[in-house]
Each structure stands twice: as C-alpha cells, then as structure tokens.
Amino acid sequence: MTLLWIPLLPLLGVLVPALTGSRGRPLCTLATAVLPAIALAMTLAQLPALGAGDIPRVSLSWVPQLGLDLAFRLDGLSLLFNVLILGIGLLIILYAHYYLDASENYARFYAYLILFMASMVGIAMADNLLVLWFFWELTSLSSFLLIGFWSHRSEARKGARMAMTVTGAGGLALLAGFLLLGDIVGSLDMQVVLESGETILADPRYPLMLVLVLLGAFAKSAQFPFHFWLPHAMAAPTPVSAYLHSATMVKAGIFLMARLHPAIAGSELWSAIVTVIGIVTMVYAAWFALIKADLKGILAFSTVSHLGLITVLLGIGSPMAVLAALFHILNHATFKAALFMCSGIIDHEAGTRDLARLGKLAKAMPVTCVVMSITGAAMAGVPLFNGFISKEMFFTEALETHAFGGLSLVLPVLATIGGVLSVAYSARLVHAVFFSPPRHAPPKTPHEPPHLMRAPAELLAVLCILVGLFPALMATWLMAPAVEAVLLEPLEFHLALWHGFNLPLAMSAVALVAGVITYILHRKIRQFVRDFPPRDASRIFEGVIQCIGDRAERITECVDNASLQRFMTLLLTASLVVGAIGLAQMDTLTGAKGNQPVDGVLLVGALLLVFTGIGTAITHRHRLISLLMLSVVGLLVSLTFARFSAPDLALTQLSVEVVTMILLMLALFFLPQKTPRESTPARALRDLVLCTGLGGVIAGLNYTVLTRDTESISDFFLDNSVPGGGGHNVVNVILVDFRGFDTLGEITVLAIAGLAIFKLLNRLRLFMPHSDSEGRIWAPDRYPMILTTISQTVLPLALLVSVFIFLRGHNQPGGGFIAGLITAVGLILVYMARGVAWTQKRLDFPYQPVAILGVGVAALTGFGSWLFGAPFLTSSFGHFHIPLIGDIELATAMLFDLGVYLAVVGATLMILANLGKVTTPHRPAKEDHDATERGLHRTDDPTPDGKETV
Amino acid sequence: MLDTALTISLALVCLALLLNLFRLTVGPDMPDRILALDTMYVNSIALIILMGVWLNSKTYFEAALLIALLGFISTIAVCKYLLRGDIIE
Amino acid sequence: MEMLYAITTGVLAASGLYLMLRGRTFPVVVGLTLLSYATNLFLFSMGGLTTGGSAIIDGKSDYSDPLPQALVLTAIVIGFAMTAFAVILAMRARGDMGNDHVDGRKAEDKEERR
Amino acid sequence: MNRRTRSLLPTPLLSLLLLVVWLLLVNTVSVGHLLLGGFLAVLIPWLTYPFWDMQPGVKKPWKLLRFFFRVIGDIVVANMQVAWIIINPWRRTRPHFVEYPLMLEERFTITLLASTITLTPGTVSANLRMDGKTLLIHALDVRDEQTLIRTIRERYEQPLKEIFEC
Amino acid sequence: MFYVILEGLISVLLIAGGLFAFIGSLGMAHLRDFYMRLHGPTKATTLGMGCILSGSMVYFSATQEGTHLQEMLITLFLFITAPVSAHMLAKTGLHQRLKYLDKTRGKPLEFREEEVGDKPVPHPDRD
Amino acid sequence: MSHLIVMPIVLPLAAAVALLLTRFGNATLKRGLGLATTLALLVISVMLLRQAASGEIQYYALGNWQPPFGIIMVLDRLSALMLFVTSMLAVGAVLFACGGDDEKGSNFHGLFQLQLMGINGAFLTGDLFNLFVFFEVLLLASYALLVHGGGKARIQSAVHYAVLNLAGSALFLFAVGLLYGATGTLNMADMAQAVSQLPGERQGMVVAGALLLLVVFGLKAAVLPLYFWLPRAYASAPPPVAALFAVMTKIGVYAILRVYWLVFGDQAGPLEALEQSWVWWLSLGTLAIAGVGVLAARDLRLLVAYLVLVSVGTLLAGVGMRSPVAVSGLLFYLVHTTLVTGGLFLLADMIGVQRGKAGTRLVRGRIPRNATALGLMFLIGSMAVAGLPPLSGALGKVMLMNAGDSAQRLWFWPLLLATGLCAIVALSRAGSTLFWRSQASDDGDSLSPWQWAGTGWLLASSPLLVILAGPLAGYTEATAEQLSDPQPMIQAVLIDQGDAQ
C-alpha cells in the first residue's frame, strides 16, 4: 500500500500550495516540497526490494468491466524516472522560489508544477495501460497550464495551445493504440502486456497498434515531425522549461517506448520507424539548435536532438543500446536541467535571452559561467563529463547495429554529424554568453543570483562530473534495475569512462574537433541560413488551426444555414424515405378485407375535403381565404368522424375547430395579411414533389391498414366499459378511466400552452394597422348592437348545453372537454361582442388558476384512489336511488372530467382572452403615417438591455 | 319511399354543399366566402340530421346542435375580423 | 370507400406539408393544423371504418374500435394546444424580428440563401 | 351597472327558456330533470346576470304568442317567395336598400325586430346605425319603399313595441 | 295506413327540406350581387332546415319510443343565430363597399363618399 | 402496491399545480417549493434506482387496469437510471435558477416541474401512446421555458425548435397509428409479443411505423439530418433551461433504446434490429458534423451546444453497435455527458455574465472577476467533456471504444478520437481566450451563491463519477443485459393477460 502513496502524495500535494499560498512564499515553497520529498524517500526505500528481484506492485479494483484497475508498480524503470522526476522536481521548486517575480502567483505555479509532477510519477509507475494513459493526458494538461502561465503573453498562449493540441492528439492516438494492445493481449494489466511480446508481434493488428502507440510517444517526445511544438513551449517560465521540456515530460515518450519495449519492440517495423525517426530528429534538431539566437531556443532544439538520440538507441533495441538509452536519459536530465536553470538565471539577471545581447558575462557571473561550462561540456560529450559516456555508448551501438543492411554506415555517419553539431551548439552556447563580446548591451547589468538559486544548478553540475568520472559507482544502482525492467532480465554491464582506443572514441574526437570548427564557422552558416528565413512553426500552426476553424465555420454555415425550410425538407425527406421503405415491403396494398362500396355522400364529402385541403395550400398567400378553406376542412373532418361512428370526435373536432379559427384570426390581425411570393418555381416544384410523395406514402399506408382486419385490445374496452368503468360511452370511459393518464397529460399540455402563451404575450407590442390590407379604415362600430344583444342570450344557452354535454358524457357523446370548449366559446362570443374591458369587469378572475385548478382536480382524483389503497387514478362508481328523482350514477371519473372541463375552460380563455388583451388598452386612435410606412409601430419599444420579460 | 326521399334529400344537400364550395372558391369578395362558409355549416346540419334518419340513430344530434351554435360564432368572428381587424378588443 | 378515405388523408397531409415548407410563419401554422387533421383522420381510421356503430354500449353487436377514437381525442386537444402556441410564437417572432419569415429574415434579403 | 340587486330570478323569461331548452335537450320530462333543469334555469341566469343589459319584461304574453305564430307563418310564405325568385329563370328582381327609421328604443326589441326582418319577406337587416335610430334593410324585390316600411311597421314593430316596451 | 301517411309526411318534409336547402345555396351561388346572395341562405336554407328537422322529429317519434322534440332546439338556435350572421355579413359587405347591382334603388349612407371619413391609407403589407 | 414508481410524475405535477395556482406570489416560497420538490425527486429516484438494481422489473398499472389494456409505468434498470440522471441534472438547474434566472419571466418553477413531469413520464411509461403524450408535455414545457426571459435569439430558435418538433409530433402519431393498426396494441411489451407473431403481410406496416418512430426519436435525439434545431436552441435558452435541455436529446436516445430493444429485440424475427444500420451510419455522420461544428463555434454556448451534439453522435454510435457492451458504455457516457454538458451551460452563463459586453462570444474581453474559480470549473468541465482523463468523459469514451466489432471500430475510433481532438482544440482556444487573452477587470456582475452551487453540483459529478465508476459501470452492464433480453420484461408485464381488476 505504501506504493500507492508515492503517486498519491504529489497528487495531494496539488492542494498544498493552494492552502498555503496566502502564508508567504518561503512557507509555501517549503510546504510544497514536503510531500514530493516524502514520495522520493518512499521511492528510494523500495530499493532493497528491487535489489532482491521483487517488483513491488499494488492494484485496486476500479472499473472491472473495463479491465481498469488503479494499479501501480515500482520496477527499475519507474524508479529511475521517479528519482529524476522527484529529485529534479525538488530542485526546480527551490529554483522557482527565486525565479518568479514577487508579483506572480507562485501558489498557482506550484500547484500546476506539482500536478505535473504527480502525473509524471503516475506515468512512471502505472501498472495498467489505461492508468498510464490517464496520467499521460494529465501531463499534457498540466504542461498546457504551465506553458500558458504567463497568460498575458501571446506566445505563451499560442505555445500552450500548440503543445496541448499536438500532445493531446498524440494522447488520443496512444489511447487507440493502448486499447488495441489491450485487445490483442486480452488485458490492460502492464505485467500481462509485457509478458505477451510474442502474441503481440504475431497479431495482424500489430502494425496499426505500433504506429498508434509511437504516434503518442513521438508527439510527446517532440520527435520529427512533431518537434515543432517544443521550442514554442519555451514561452513558459524557465523552471518549467527546465523541468518539463528537458528533464521530464518530453521523456515520457521515451519512457513509454522503454516501458513497452518487451511487448512491442523486437520487430523490423519497430527498428525501422523508431531508428529513422530518431536519427532524423537528432540531426535536424541539432542543426536548428546551432542557428537559433535565443538561449532557450537553442536548449529546446538541443533537447529535441538528444531525445532523437535516445530514440535511436531504443530503436536499435539491443541490450546495450537500451542501457545507453537509459543512461543518456539520466545524463541528459542532469545537464539539461542545469543548463536551463543557468539560462533562466542569465535571463533573470541580464533581462534577455537573446544571444546577440549577451556576452562577456564570465566576469559578472563567474559561478554561473563555471556551471554552464561544465554542463555544456557534458552536453557536447566532452570526456570526463557524464554526457561523454552515454554518447560513446551511442556511437558504439550505432556502429554495431545492422538494422539497415547495406546502408549500415548511414547510422554511424549521421550519429557523428549529430555529435559534431552538438559540440558546435554547446560551444556556441557557452562561448557566446560568457566570453565573446555582445553586439548590443543587455537591458540589465548582470550579477550573480542569490546563492540558493544557483544551488540546484551547481548540484547538477557536480553530478555531471561525478557521474562522468565514476559512472559505475554513481549510476549502476539506478541503471541495473532499470535495464532489467526494460529487458525483463538482468543485464551484466560495467559503466566505465575509458574503453580504450576504438572507433567510437575516434568518432567522438572527430565530433569534438569538427564541432569546434563548425562553431567557428557558424556565423557564415547563420548568414547562409538567413537567406532562407525559417518559417515560424507557431505561425504555421496558428495558420493551420485558423484555416481549419474557418473551413469548419464555412462547412457549418453551409450545412446549417439557419433555414427552417431546409430542416423541414430534410425531416420530410427522411420520413418519405422510411415510409416508402415500409410500403415497398408490402406484397399487396389491398388486404383481405377489401373495399366497402362508396356512396354519393362520401364521394361529395371526399371531393370537398380534397378540394378545400388543396385550396388551403393554393390560397396560402391570401391568408384569410386560406383560413376559411381550413375551416371548411375542419368542418368536413368532423363530419367524417360523425359518418364513421365517432360522435365524440365529431363534437370535439367541431368545437376545437371554432376555437382554432378564432385563435388564428386573432393572431392574423398582427401578421401580414398576404404572403409575398418568394418561392422560386423550382423550389415550389421540389416541395410539391416531396409533399405529394409523402402524402402518397401516407395514403398508401393508410390504405394497407384499412383493408386489413386487426385483432386489437379494443374488445376489452367494449366489454368492460359498463361493468368496469360505469359508462356506456366507451370512448369517454377510455378517456377518463382506462387511459385517464393520457388525458391528465393532455390537459397538462393545454395548461402549459396557456402558460407559455402568457409568457409570449407578456409585454408584447405589435403593429396594429388602422386599416385593413385593402386600405379601408376599420369600421367604427366596435360592438354591433345586435351582436351584443344576441351574445347575452347565447351565453346562457351555451352554458346550458355545456352542462348537458358534460353530464351525459359518460354514457352518451360528450364529456368535459367538449363542454369546456363550449363554455369557452360562449365566453369568447361575449368578449367579441362586448370587448375585453366590459367582459373583464364582469368576469373578474384570472384564468390561470382555473386552468391549473382543473389539472389539480384531475390529479386529486388520481391521488384520491391512494386513500383506498388503489393505484393512481383508479376509478369507482355507484348507482344511487333518490326518491322522486330516480337512479343517478356517480363516478369518480366525473370528478376527473370536471378537472378536464375546468382545465379546458381556463386554458382556452387564458389563451384567447390574453391574446385579445394584447392590443386593447394600447390601441392607438390613429396610426401616424411614418410608422405605417416603416411597417412597424410599437407603442413602447422593448428595452434593449434584455430586461424584457417573457 | 322513405329511402328514396332520403336519397333525394341527401343528393340535394350534397349539391347545395358543392354550390357552397363554388361560392367559397370564386368569391369574389371575402363576405361572399364567409357567406358560403356559413351556409356550409347550415347544410352540414342538414346532412347530419339526414344521416341520423338514415342510420336511425340519435347519436349525432349533438353534433348538429353544436354546429348550429358554433358555426355562427365562427362566422361572427370572421365578420368582426373584416370589420375591425381585432376581433376581441 | 377505404381507397377514397386513404386518398383524402394523403391529400390533406400533402397540402399541410406543402404549407409547412413555406417561408412564412402563418402558412406554416395553417399547414400544421391541416397536417394534424390528416394525422387525426389517419389515426382514427386505424380501427377501421365503421358505419353506424358508435361505441356507445346499447346492446348492439357491431361497434367501432373506440381506442383510436380516444387517441384521436387526445391528439386533437394536444394539436390545438400546439397550434395555439405556434401561432402566438409566430406573432411574438414577428414582433421581435419585425417580419414573419420563419428564419426571422428581413423581407429584403430574399430567401435565395438556401 | 348594479342597478338591480342580484335577485334569485333576475330574468324569468330567460329562466323559462332555459328550462324548456333543458327538457328538450334531455328529451325527458321526469321529476329529476325538472328539478335539475329548474336548478340550472336559476343558476345560469344568476351566474350570467352581470352580462345582461336591462331586459324588458313581457307586458302582453299572449300577444307575444300571436306574434310568434305570425312570424312563423310569414317565414314560410316569405321563404317560398324567395325560393321562387331564385329558381325562376325569368325573374325580375327589384333590389332595394331601404332606410328604416326605428320606433323601438330598447336594444333587445330592436334586435328582435332586426332578426324578424331578416327571416321574413325578402329582406335582410343589413346595418343598424350606431345611434340605434335607423336600420338599413336590403330587400330583394320591392316595388315601393314606403309600402315595405309600412308593412314592417305594422306587422312587426308595432306588436313588438306593444309586447315589450309599453 | 297511418304509417304510410307518416312515411309520406316524413318523405315530403325531407325532400322539401333538401329542396329548400338546395335552393338557398343555389341562390347564394348564382344571384348577381352579394346583398342578393345573402337572401338565399338566410331564408330558404333556414326553412329547409326547419323541414328536415321536422321530418327528423316525426321520424324518430314514430320509430323510437317517446316523442323527440330535440330538433326544435336546433331550429331555435338557427332562428336565433342566422339573422345575426346575415346582419353581420351584410354589415361587412357594406363596410367593404361591395358592389351592388346598378338597378338597386336607394343609396345607403355607407356608400356615400362623404360618410367614409378618413382617406384610406396604404397598408404596410400591401405590395 | 408501492406508489413510488409513479411519484416522479405525480409529484412534480402536484408541485406544479401548487406553484401555478397563483401567477405571482412569494418568490422565496416558490423557490423553496421548487427546490424541495426537485430534491425529493432526487431522493425518490435514488430509492427507485435501488429497487431497480435488484433486477426485478416492476410496473405500476394506472387506474388499476392491467396491461396491455391500461397504461403502465415500468421500472427497470434503464428507466431508473434515466430518472436518476434527470433529477441530478434538475437539482443543479433549479439551484442555478434560484440565483435569479427564475425571476426573469413568469412561472418558471411551475413550468420547470411540468417539464420534469414530462421527462420522467417519458422515461417511465410502458405505453407507446402515453409516450407520445409525455413527449408533448415535455416539449410544450420546453417551448415555454425556452422563451423564458425573451429576446430575439430565443424567440427565433424557439420558432425552429417548435415547428420542427410539431412536425415530429405529427409523424409520431402516424407511427403510433401504424403500429396500432398492425399489432392492435399500444403496450410496448405486448407489441413486442405481437411483433413476434406478426403475419408477413403486415411487416411493411410495422417497418414503416418503426422507422417513422426512428425519425421522430432521431429528431429529439438530434441525429444527423435532423439536428439543426439543436445548436441555436441550446445556445439561446436561458441557462438553467439549457442545462435541463442536456437531457432532452437523451430522451431520444432512451426512446430508441427502449422501443427497439424491446419491440424489435431478438424475438422479432426478421424485424430484429431494424433500426441498427440507420442509427449506426447517421450517428457517425452526426459525430463528424458535430466535430466540425465544435471547431467552428465562435461562442462558448454554441460550442457547448455542439459538444452536446458530439455526445449525441457518440451515444447513438453506441446504440448503432447494438451490443450489450456498447449499451453499457453508452449509458455510462450518457450519465456523464448529461450532467457535464448541463453544468457547462450554466458555467458558460456565469462566465458570460462576468465578461460584460463580450458575453460568451469567444473574443477578447475582460477577464471574469472570479477568474480562478470559474477557470477551475471551466477546466474540469472541459476535461470531462473532451474526454480527457482522469474525468468521467474519458472512462465513458473508453467503454464505448471497447465495444463494437472491428469493422465498427474502423469507423468509430478515428471519428471519435478526431472529434475529441476538435474538442480539445476548441476548448483550449476558448479557455485561453476567456481567461487569458483578456484584460483583467474588477467590474462585472457578481454571481449568486445559488449559481455557484448549481454549476458546482453538476460539474462535481464528473470526478464523482470517476470515483464511483466501478459501481456505475456494474449497474450499466446489468442494465444492458436486462435490455438485451426482452423476454423477462414481456413476462413481467403480461403475467395475467385477459382479466383486469
């Protein structure tokens, strides 16, 4: 379990700076360092176990369905990386303490840094592919945050996004690779994966998997062609560069290749890809390192180059190559971190990182000069420093590999060229900063930084020398288990400074000499390069992203053109297609039942319906005519219902139709009276074809159903209506009892419509023409006397009819809904005849509560049945005999129907009366002509600040 | 005899409906169309009553009643619309 | 008779759909209403076309299928609610946008931006 | 508007009408329905009472009855005339707009008169002036404006005035 | 015999009703101006309704138990509403100043220029 | 009989009635009632979740009319899970709304409860027509809520949203009619049985009905040619409503799962899985177009709306794979995406409010006053929604990637990963614009604690889902198993056919 704490402690450590941030920087720094330090100690404490050949592992079940366990291991490789991550991390914390300005949010910085540290430890220790991926992506994220730390700088933001995009994309490829790998192996457990090398190599999906995994690794380790993001990541504060972009994060890709080495290396494909990419990266980046003018830029490209070197070694893949790779990881981390810190110190003290403005700093900053010289020499591979040993090993492996058959000389030659360039840029780095005179003066007068700020770099420099001098003593304890972890077996080796005179030594010598010469000539080279101005990767990247964004925008605009007509066309086309597919599967349209004979009335009815239906469409540009046609359709539809034995439907349709008419006319008043001719003939034709098609499909489907007999559940309703529901009108019993829940939903819909319309009408001010579309000024007679008189007779009659329809609904056609509509229409007649003000004065209550009360009553009927232990909406009924009056039947369903009645009355009046009220109080006596010409007249404009409420 | 009478009557009412449709379609003015609509309502009542007689069923009486009551309101609404624009003011 | 009925339903649906494809809110609402008539006729007929068989229990033997009728009743009410909402929404849209195009476009830039 | 207090039976004529209508609706004359109808005939007028203008009382009920049957008769006759005009291919119509000066004053009776005119002899009451003093009548076939006015006055307006307004 | 007479009565009422309804609609279809067309439906159709409804009353009273006077209600409603519809329609026609036959005598106020009031203004929707 | 099953429907109804009986009234009281009801719903849904976890399928016969004659509410693992997600989301939305959005128009809390009623009803009902009714309840409530507060953009998007959905409702009725005409029943379990014995001459009717339903559900779910209503509607809705809308598309997904796995399950013979290839290919198209939309979005809310569309594509791809593993994965992903996108809509509004004039547009503006906290929330939300570990999106995505055969993976993986990358690019751009590329400023409206609570509630669910991933995945796995075998459902619902009461 202690193992679990090693990644967990740094993860918890993210909170420490957040909590201690307000207590001052020294305390915060100290507190932040504590948990990583403990984690480092715990890591080292595992050494004995490792020495004994154990691999400490811990696993907690997390998502077993996925094969995802929270599993960690601490083998040699993890140990090596943990030491690097935590060790250098601690040094960086110390360094950052001095590096950051007083004004900067150090707590946030530390939090990001620790988050990053924790995720790196997680990668190093992950014992499950998915866990590894999790931490992998977390490093991308934390590096995004760190690179963007100076978020006010444009290059920081761009660099952060670029890093995020590239490593994020790599991470996604890696995920796919991991899942494939898990699929091949049948487990995501690292141990199982590592032991299944043969299975993996034999699997046909291996190449794809390998490419995906390597994509991830290369993107993270900035290998060609994904190298471009790393230099731009240098926009980050220098501690970040030192830590992430030299010592740790960029090594994650290398780590991954080493980690999965037993599982996925060992094929020709592996060597080919990895070696080639590595060597190309190495040389290419080294070249750029030489010609960069920015201190951190040089270091960044040199980092890329060295990562290439390590990649080559992993590609070669022999045991000694692996050892060399791991050893170079260690060495590179030490000298490169120190170099970054030095460059940060210089930047900090001199105020610039531009080589042109730096020079002759040796006097002002002697200690820094020494440190930088040592570590620079290590980077160049000068003997006696650690870099020399691993580079020597690299040359050896480059010579010994036979990966490229006849071209086997290519590798050593390129390796040597890389070495030459490496020496050249290292020399340039040290010489230009400390010894040669500057071309322009630096912004600040440089001096040595505080001692403790130097200390981490000094320590690392000392390590460079110690390891360089006593490699076996200093590094074997780390290297042996690490190599064993990668090779899955112990490797006998001896790290030594001196291997005798041999070809690699000669190559080193060549590199040194040629490197110095190259540096001396480098101005000419740079002059040469300047003729081909290098393109800025960030600008290209931004351009590409911008271009993709624009392209995406254009595509989106093109696809989604905000045209309802197109959306509707698509919807209808989809329906046409699926309907036609169904229809096509019918063998015969006419079923066994066949057609009943047609009589003249039906024919005339159908003729009228078809005629007015089409008429509604044809006349749609003259809206009122269209509306009248529609009204006839409604009438005929209700006649159709009556004709085919559905009196309830006929009644409902009739009353709804009238209310709809009134509603549409109320609304039409505020809308244009005519529709402009806008559809092109082609468009109209297309719509016509589509609609005819869909109409045809609907007709066809209707016909197929109509000509077949159906066994349905309806017999149950016919049988149980009287005994079970206490009503003779089966339709009504279904509505209020068998399927009362539908009806409850339905009146809820109606009530919501009322509420929604109330919302829409609130503070709505609309243009009110003072003349009709022909220019006739409205008739002066608002409330025609005969109409008003008749309305007062019709209202009581309508109410009486409502009561009649309501009471008999359970046994005869009728019911609460129709009754409600009749009541509503009766009241609407009064509104029409006498106006809102007059009516409102006499009908002084809001309709919303009525509608809601109706829903409430219906719901209460439902709840009532709970009292009797029955399910919601269970009905009961009884016959009661009252003297003189006779038998009467009472059913709870009637109460439910009362709810329906109230809801309908309330909602309908809420809709119509509110709509009627929209204009009434504001109707201007006369429009002013300007407003009329503008086509819009508002009595008060809605406030622009969005305070308008709906 | 009754059947024949019923058929004749139905045929006449249907013809009447077609004539209404004619007036509804050709107009020429809105009031003409409304008049056609109104007449259609009334003729529908006739149709429903005749259907009731034909089927010997009183189930459809309410539908006729409702048309008599509501068709009028519909007509009034359109007239009011043409007269005043705002039918509830 | 069935054929006639089906054709009528289809024609109403087609007319309604044609209107729903128009570019102004009011025809769309009218189309919606027309379409819901067609829908109701369609749904209603799923129980077959019965003459003189109202589902009112009175000792007859041949009743029409009451279930589709009940469904259509619900559908009519819901359709009414929806039409009401849609038409008021159209009003509101006209009030806010200054025109009654379904996309809230000005009358000037005609719809050729499809 | 509350000139009258809300009495239990504010409009007896309406109540009677409602009761009759109710009995017609339920098509039964049972005690239960009489009671229910009676209840409704009281309740509904009571509820809708605020929506009523002053309703004139019936001064001479039997005259009303006579008027009623006369109108029914006129409707039949007049309608046959109109029918004849419509189907007679050689018809000679003499359409006429007639301004009819009203004697009646109550809204209710004016409405009754206008309705009667519409239902009877070839006339439609086309417009009631807002002042309620003149009624515009469109007649399908009249020889003489004055004759028409006189007929209406004597046959309908006078009786109505007697029944309701005297 | 009684039933034959009854059947005859019903038949006559129904046919007469159908005929009047037809004539009413015919008048509406072919009379020459709106105001004349208005007469057809308000008169003939109403009478036709009366006939058909009476026929129905007689029919149901004869075939089903009890007397069926419900149809009177429809007649009543029609008599109440039809004149008002006609009145409103006529009002609308006058308001729209629909043309009437030249031979029509009498020129109502509605058609006299001086009574129309403000000069018509172009409606914004007008193309 | 336990009434608990029907509570998620009747409780919000009752609360809505109480809330709406007066149009105006004590705002605090209304908030309290709205919040209390929502919390009660959460408790109820947890209880139902535990009931359903036993694996037993229960139903509640309304009016005591036994299936297939009466309407029933069915509680199985799937419906319980959907109820839970809804109430989790609703709590966040209501909390947020109490911060002041509820006062920007009338009747917010009542309508909100009605919307919940509709959603919960849609999840519970076992009757096809009743599903239609609840669809209408939730749609109309959503129209009302969409225009809450007013404004041009809202009204305009409401026009599109409403008209399309109205057409969809008509299609739904055609489909229900056809299925009733062909099978003679409305109960979905009964229909499943009827389909298994379907005479060949009716097959076309059922196919047409089923595919029309697919169009309707596809419209709700916002699948490729039918998604166009979504971006603008979501982007313009009032924030708590937009948050609740996060579950709206999932209703479509749910309905597809429910109908096609039950009615067209393995007992359906030649009709089995007739939706599959449609859903599969269209979902991929949706994913692609949504990825492009994510890159194109120049407004944070629009961006989140397109991320919802991404999630729709992902979910439907899971549906299209039509395997229990895929369903398990998609349900996990569904829980995650619903809560997180809901939270992001809320967060977007908070950011927009503090950025003043720039609002949620992704242009240089002033830095939100509470940049640190908002930034942290944005980070969490973005990571979760983009599928970056260790948050829930990553788990869901991995689960879905693991499902599907190799032919399906060939299409699904590249698309899913590519849209993931689009999301990363777009969100990092958005984040850097909102929190970095702006001037710091001290003014900007202050945010109410309610808003923090609501947003925090939803965004916190993502890490929580990671911690509880094991149990949740176990539940979704069992759900998928339950779903893949319709027989127990059919038997549970139709035990005593023939006699009711």
Ligand code: NA
């Ligand atoms: Na009923």
Ligand code: NA
């Ligand atoms: Na008004």
